[in-house]
Amino acid sequence: MSDTPGAGAILDDRPELRSATEAVLAVDDEQDGWTFDDIPLDSGQFGELVSAGIVEKDGDEYRVADPDAVRAALDGETVDTTESERTVSLSNTLDLNFNARATGLLTAALAVVFLARTYAIGSVYRGGDIVLSGNDPYYYRYHVEQIAANAGSAADLGTLSVLPNSVTHGEPLMVATLWWVASLLGGSKEVIGQVLAWYPVVSALVTAVLLYLLAVRVSSDRRVGLASVLFLAIIPGHTFRTSLGFADHHAFDYPWLVLTALALVVALTAVSDKESLRRPLPWFGAVGIAVGIAGQVLAWEAGPLLVLPVGLVVLGQTLVDVATDRSSLVKNAPVLAGVSLGALLAWSVHAVVGWQTALVAGTPAILTVGIIVVIATAEAARRFGRTGRQLAAVDVGLGVVGLLVFRFGFTEQWGTFSNRLDTLFRSDAIAETYGLFNTDGFGFLLLLGLTLFLGLPAMAWGIDLARRDRSGWLVASSYAGVLLALAVIQVRFVGELAPFLALFAGLAFVWAASWVDIARPVLTAGDGDLRDALVPDTRALGSLFVLFLLFGALGMVQVPVKTSQILVDDGSYGAATAIETDAAENGLEYPENYVLSQWGQNRVYNYFVSGESESYGYAQQTYERFVTSTDPDQAHSQIAGRVGYVVTTDTSLEEPTTMHVRLHQHFGSQSGDVSGLAHYRPVFVSEDRSYKAFAVVPGATIQGTAAPNSTVSVETTITVSDSEITYERRTTADQTGAFTVPVANPGTYTVTTEGEGETTVEVPEQTVYDGGNVTVE
Template structure:
């Protein structure tokens, strides 16, 4: 009733810390028609105040009950109350549009705009005229897959085509490919449209993550400044900025929204566990959609939903310790994980997405949640201790795991494979540990997080400690997620992106606290104060204070503090983004190869581009459209460059004898001068003091300054003639590539019969023993033999090993 609600609101306004006590009284009241003072965990002073204000009333038998549960609940949740009739009617809350804090909305819009700006440094490198040049290497794999689907169907309603996703992607990142295909098809398809969709999607993901982070932080802290600060911190985390930058269309950016949606669903489920009310149902779709999307988005998605199980285990232990009702309190989580299990398996059965094992993981999660919750309910009803429950929980978890190994025969081998990938992957930057490598123990985290990881860690530790001490379950969610992904990032830095949002949350908390310490703001975040009200309860929405804008002086100090805290991240973010973009030299190089291949009407594999693996997909996408794999380049390119036997290097190419790209950084100064890499990149394949030159690689392009060169793999014409036995014969010609003139020279030794043969890669007029011999481009392409002192040529292609 209105009087009870008014009394409750007045009490909370005077003493906000009593919210948790009221929740405890409501829990006791829900289990019994009446109860005594000894049944509630309140001191006599607090209990007396509840009675004096009419929130709790005494019945005819001298016992107590809540005067009007719906009114008290409405005061706690900020909802409209419906009058109870003899305590038997179900409360049905009314609906109303939430009020919007104009200042908070503008601040959030500004923070999200800042998120976008910090990810837009790559725009000039990505959008080049009528071409979309994605950053890095792997995005061209997803571009290839989406274009393959569009070639089959550009009708966005033809969902059957989603079952035709290439097998590797269907078991890897099917939801990402499906969504990108759908949006591209919806916008008309086409190469440019597809490229633009892939280029922009990471930034859209960053916006969604920023918005979800704001909602999550606001719900946890009840402090709009902390929520805004968290979004601003997210904007300047270098690694997160890189992975959600324009053009960086890897799968990582697609994983992040599902992660935040699931975490938000857990907090909502903790705040409003009663599924008889609409607020209790809000968590269910968040969890169902979040877990489903997480699993279908990436083959390692099952790993990313593990924090849900860890949270439920911790939450159940806290509920048992508090004497709560586990089945009721975990009802939204049970429903959400159960729905996710059904959705994932339905998609798996319909579209053949993911393996049976991966598609089964949400069901395993549901089984674990159900087992842990049922055990907790049994222990609570039996009045057993939390310590005994912890032991039973461990045993129950072991039983579920053992059952999973028994039911899923592939689990053991897959788990072994995943652990091997996690701990033993080498040669890829993102597979390195966070705290190791050339950057060192302190500098490495700064390169990935700026100073924000160091700012966030003390607040993460403090909040975790207080949550464990008080038994609160709300802040347990971000604490578990943060620790979980911190551990994974310490193993492989690829998980620093997932960690980024939670680092931003605690860094935002720390930033507002620092602002209060230096007197820029009036008060510290509640979770850090002695009352710590938000550790266990949420402030009703209608009593949450609006965002008060600081005055000009305070705003200046806040900006200075922000620059001090986030300035390093603001500096490193564009630097990291720039390291992954395709620079002008590389783009000019791929255009040169593309034009050359088109001019000579080459088709795959004769137009395959052989390069270092981390740019191989980019080169091949633009030249031949085959950017599915860089495996051949990764396995062979370094060995090819370092090979001193030219024929062994040539054989390593197999049937992929198209183009070879060399760059300064791929041919280091310490490489052997006799290696194929040095002979090509430094000497254009010409003879040196230590080698007789190369005859199968013709330069077709060189960048300004010669940092990048491209060689076409050719058969090479063979110059044949007579000389004194044992004589060294030198053949030379002049060549010009991209405005650079050089002399191409090869050497051969006459045999005992006085004959020599030498293979040359360039057409032109050669000087041989004082004579001139003309070698045509056709002769170079076909491997024709050209004799010195004759005008006739053997026009049939020939191969001469060792030439």
Template sequence: MTDVRERTVSLLETKPSVEPALQELVEVDRDGPWTFQDITLDSGTFGEIVSAGIVEKEGEAYRVVDRDAVQAALDGEQVNKSTSESGVLSSFGFDQVHERVDRNATVLLIGALLLVAAFRMLSFPSVFRNGDIILLGNDPYYYRYWVDQVVAEAGMFDFSAFAALPSGVTKGEPLLVATLWFMSSLLGGSTGVIGLVIAWYPVVAAMLTGVFLYLTATTVSGDRRIGLATVLMLALIPVNAYRTGLGFADHHAFDYLWLALTALALVKLVSETDRSWPYSVVLGVAVTGQLLAWDNGALLVVPLALVISLYAALELRRDRSPLREGAPLIAGLALASMLVWGAHTTLGWHSTVVASVPTLLFGGSAVIFALAEGARRVGLSAKTLLGAEAVAGVGLLVVLPSVFPELSQGLDRGLDTLFVSREIVETTSLVSGEMGTLVGPLLLLGFVFALGLPYVGWATLRAIRRRDAQWLALAVYAWWFLALSFVQLRFAGEFSVFLALFAGVGFVHLASVVDLTNPVGLFDDTTASQSRPRGRANGGEQMDLQLPSRREAMSYLGFTALVGSLSFVQIPVKFSQLTVADQEYRTAAWMREYADEKGWSYPQTYVLSSWGMNRMYNYIVNGESKSYAYARNNYDSLLRANDPAAWYERLRDRVGFVVTSDEAAGGTMAAQLANYGSESEGRDALSHYRLVHTEGSLRVFTLVAGATLTGEADGESVTASVDVDVGGETFTYEQTVDVGSDGTFSVTVPYTGEYDVAGGTYVVDEAAVTEGTDVRVRRGEE
């Protein structure tokens, strides 16, 4: 008895979380020999107990070696003391650190996280240029603008400033702006610091996501190799790499972080033997983060509702108290309800509909677990419960909109966001005609998609067959975001968070199949085996990792190169599509310098360009990048216009620069600008658009009143012409006008210089062009 009791005490001291499992085995053993199918333990926990010598095999069945000794250990003061001393650390999974720090695993994890960062820093030369921080894409400048505004207005911890922000921020991504503001203020709050914080935040978020995924993967698999492989797969997924890349300061990286934290909290809270109540707080914070970080954050918590519904039925099927087992989840959602509603009522963050989502989740989860508890007591089946949940869900969708009209409007807006077609790439489907049914997923997810997807199916089957709530939760999230990716490819990023974990399982499993590493406990039914393979113990117990030999390391590198081969191509390609081209940056920098020389102020400095680059141009030139709506509503119409003079009157008090390129599509106006405003066959010259700069295929025009040349002439028409040199680009500007019946003419020109018109010379200076002065000369005067 003494040896078994000591072994039990030792196991409980190092792993207090196995106490419920030991108690279950003691109860089961009272009825005689039993099999693995007779218990609810997962293979990892069972393997630990077998390895400790507490359980032994008898033929095809198992018995507890000394039931009284195990019970004595469970009832002993030493065990209770140990449990109480390490309770808080164990609750948060820090018991691994408390037991023993695996130096090799730590080194390899740091290496994997650095690889995550490295793939996201390919944009470094494009972001840091000549003292400027040039963000990737268009939308990041929106957040940069608002962080600038808040830092300028609010001191540190002065959250009241957020109540005065426009609805576009408070109903959009308030938590992201607040977080970036707080970190910038903490580091000094200068313009340079703000730029650095915003540029680096996606990389930091990606690394934190990697840490959360590592903890999640090791929790569900009991295998540090799978945790490390998960981080490696995260590094290699193209869509995740560029959406969390240096300078791509959109909301995506922030969303992924909260999703990964939610996954970690969930697998802890639905664990059979290692449920950690303090993770209720983590769940509450994570759900709050998802809802406050993005205006469509409600889509990110839908799978949580599905998990809760299925988990309640699963606990009913296990004949365990659903209400007791679901209490930590309910508590976490209660906390999220308070936090989100508090932010809504005090700071005005998000609409009432969005702020009500966690409250609906909290109330719904409490009702679901209560129904499951009632079903257990009256003897109803899990299938009956699921049917009742489905009917109730449909009923709520029908009834709630009529009771709460705002909810109906919010649902309509959500569906509009998902299904209304827009001219934005990320709103197209992952398998749309443009992307290709097969090619699209591979281009965005790499071969990691082909590696991980089968294991999402494996996890689903495992959850059904073994009643495994942890894998059930992860599979539900993966399927949900894959389905959303088929609607809009923007959700491929969210899917990549979970794909990385399943690909990590597949990476290690396939490596074991070809003998690159030892077998994976998840796929080994002989959990009582006494072997101790590299990187894991029997049944999945985490143990010290051994660094691979040179031959093994080369094999791993070869396998990684195979899986990541497409990613090595696609990640740089995706970054190149987002980075600001040199000619675009130089054009923006030139306009900024030109505006400074002229002493212009906003809106004199406003840049009208294609909407996809509009925020970048305007932030660099004038610091105003909160919206590209004006450019989107007017730029293409300008290029297609047939009445340049009318458009000049429309734009003159609103626009300082017009940027066009050889690639710009359009009609008459586009062709005229392409010819520098000079007349061409079938097209009149422009009088109010002056070319001031060229950079590669880009051309910059300013709007001017134009100098008006008047005089007398014989004949039916006269032509005004002048040679123009713009930054080494030389051309001849010409404009032909009709002579009136009284023999006079009038022609308005946008360029300075000497014009020869009808035998007379007209000297046009800068003031005449910008102020709209009339210039007259007698025929023949030089």
């Protein structure tokens, strides 16, 4: 990754190149393309000019990269490129004016993002099915399918006002967007599956592009933008959440988050005085802020947490404004306008279609009021000649007062807020509620690799730059700090943190590359140049790759590991399809075909069997009690009439009398002194025998006569998933010699009576499902 820092900066740093530059410029003025033989330089001098970026290759020839800039530098002229003048053009500000090289390098970086998220495509497209990863995606799949079934077309937006409360108060914008896109493409179940499977990948690519624009805008260095995208590609905590098929809600949040940060940077850096407010660019930023904030709040019920950095940015900016004797009202006017518009958008949608609770939808309005107070306080402090530290003290006091007013003046809203806060700090069996530095493991390494250690020093650097009136770094640092704090509380926020951590990791990487002399120093903005990135030569490419491996190898290793943990494995998929087939053959419909399993996979099974994958609540409450029960009759009565199938997996349970061991290890058969089970017919066994599925059946009853009080055993061999299994049950004849043995499997049974020999009896399959009797002759 070579770079072009600008001819002026190069010649100031390397005055010995001045004469060589003059010679090359003279040839370049005379010829439209030239070769090494055309210039009066030795190879060493020529190589210096190429590596410095003054000369670049154009096909088989060479040319001066920017003749006007080189000529101005040689003449000792400088170009006035103040921050406001550099931000007049929206295209330049967002770095949309790509040259072919920049476009090619960004495309290559995006290809890495794409491949890291789609390499496991074979686990998603299986057997004609689209197998989404994880458990929660089937919740969204269920609701999108329900909307599609009830709505006429993509134009039937009235359907969105009657979504169930679980959606309208959860992730309404996400579900509505996925339905709308699927409807545009036809709206069938297959199309819905395709849309949900690919939306996380699209989210990752959109986020990566926005991150590139943000990083370049903040650092004035395309190399930082490219490095940021590459680090985002290999942060495991972001990669698995945006992997193909993992249609969870988090992936939908990431673009809104980075869009808001980018819009904040544009809005703040485009304003230096009142005159700059007459230009359109700050107001483009304001619109971006409004869209981003409204999108975040409507996309997720915890979205208000993701707008917290906006308030911190304004607070920090006003402190800098007072320290530099600048009007906070002028500087922050586009931000205030954007937040206000976002508040209006969010509340309007809430009022019209009922999305989100009043507290969630009203959060941007509360933020608006807070920003107004902060700006007004800063203006007063500036008018009365107060310092930034004095203003900070006043802001803290106002914050405490505001919190007390909220606590005692709005008790109902405070109760709701307190409950949500309890949810944030909860810790239960759900892995994403653990803290980033939880002592039970090394989650910070497994989810972030070494990017955390690479990015933290750069974050400290960014805070220092923000203190020096660099608004872009203020935004990046605020977002990184708030999201890191949230990730420390719950790892579910690691994906939100990832783009900003990647930005700082990219900055640190370019700095490290310059420190070992394989790249020019990083700019961090402020000197007027946009540092470009060239395709490096073989030696430099090798050095950069080794350096990237040093910091990124752990993340690269963990990406497939973390992604594989959320994939629906062959055992789960095989069990689901086997149950689906069995239910269809026996004419079972929901709720008769409900599948009881561990809650973490329950939605997967029930989606493929019945399509009813909205909730795993019953499984969460029932499954553990069922498999740990040592009383078969009690266990069966617990699920009778409610469960059609049971799926078991390998666990640490070893007590032989538990339902888990009786089913999973012995398929309901007699084992030693532990009696067999009568109501669980095996329908699936995975190749590694780690997954087993059982149909819950009434069972057939074998009846007959034998010697009084004698032992009677019945035994048959059944074939399940190409595996032969022996199924045995025993009983004792009563005082009259009569015996009954309930069995769960059809087949030919060998009936062995103590002291009387053997006989056989046929148990039809229909009898097992009807609960009939079979008599031993």
